[in-house]
Amino acid sequence: MKNAPAREVPQPTIRRLPTYLHYLRDRAASGQAVVSTSAIAQHLGLEATQVRKDLGYTGVAGKPRVGYPLPLLIDAIEALLGWQRLSRACLVGVGHLGTSLLGYERFSHYGLHIVAAFDRDPRQHGRPCSGRTVWPMDRFAQIVRRDDIHIGIVTVPADAAQAVADLMVAAGIAAIWNFAPVTLRLPPGIIVQNEDLYASLALLSQRLVAHVTLQAQDDPHAPHPERGR
């Protein structure tokens, strides 16, 4: 039996898959049975060719003049992302950001189940947060093993993030979703996904400068855009 060629899915495609999934589920919920790439493309502001190429990675066959079967497509995307079973995760740092993530019920539709929360602050301990008890840090390794947790979410301040990450690695966590603005030093083999707010802010800012500069060129006598209306 030959191994499947493990066709490599490009990163940009992976990033688009959740958006497809959201749209496809919406269509399926409203009773539709098939969907065409042009419909998807139009709704999401993409090129139909790109959608077709992306959907090609699922291996689901579409019918010319009909489209793709919605249930198969949804299943295949979920399979590709490993979202058919929820991955068990824990969250460390029950500040505002952590609490906010604990409240995201939507995660359960996107493969993630946060089963435990931890915090350094004793005032948080025992208090349930969105239905989950907040544990002290010294229970970390035990609970991670007991509850079969594979993903760690870091929502502590920057200066505590590396120590938390080390703890996660020691406890056998396979992947870390890092919301702290630091580059974590991790042993090879540990998966890390950084949520870099500042990269995102940089893109916004830069487009804003470019925009303002352009306006100033259009009308050099206009009031400075950084000031008045």
Next chain:
Amino acid sequence: MKNAPAREVPQPTIRRLPTYLHYLRDRAASGQAVVSTSAIAQHLGLEATQVRKDLGYTGVAGKPRVGYPLPLLIDAIEALLGWQRLSRACLVGVGHLGTSLLGYERFSHYGLHIVAAFDRDPRQHGRPCSGRTVWPMDRFAQIVRRDDIHIGIVTVPADAAQAVADLMVAAGIAAIWNFAPVTLRLPPGIIVQNEDLYASLALLSQRLVAHVTLQAQDDPHAPHPERGR
């Protein structure tokens, strides 16, 4: 006088600039005067060539055998991103996520100054949140104009996001930083930066599946990685 050729900075470069800035500021704070691309590259896990190409967009000249002058480089990156003056922003939706962002003091080093916060819930009104008063929505347009606000941050639930965005556009906001998991419909010319948590989660999940699949291939008799151990 010829217009500057407005050399287009690639998006991936823009995304890396804040990380450079963070490192350069740290070096400058510890008294260093120059920095080499190899030092930057090693510290951030990048290729030196890439760093050199990125820094090329700043227009700052480095000296062979010496490196780049830190103060000039920092200024130039800030200029490129429009971070020499803080952009004035408002935030709508003072839930946990919104409160968390209001608490990010670091934003003031990354070009952003959140000067006002708004919420639909009357229980939030008047209450100061990280030093800012929370205003009711009906004051929105007035305060945006009064305080010369150009950026709107959307931290409301998905179903309220489009209405908030419409309000922002009507009030004359130029750019929207959207944390709600929806694609906003906006008139052309409005800058929008989506913070897509689910794209990020998809990347993490997919690497986790790939990882698990690989392990299973290595040792087909091992207990299923989603379960035991």
Next chain:
DNA sequence: TAGATTGTTAATCGATTAACAATC
């Protein structure tokens, strides 16, 4: 001078887009 480092040009790599044949 010798050699490390810059900065530019060329090669490679990967993703998007275009073109078009296959097919229902």
Next chain:
DNA sequence: TAGATTGTTAATCGATTAACAATC
């Protein structure tokens, strides 16, 4: 059949990486 839509192959575009000359 005619025509819309799939699915694949080729062309384009853009970013990264490699090579190397310039320079302090």
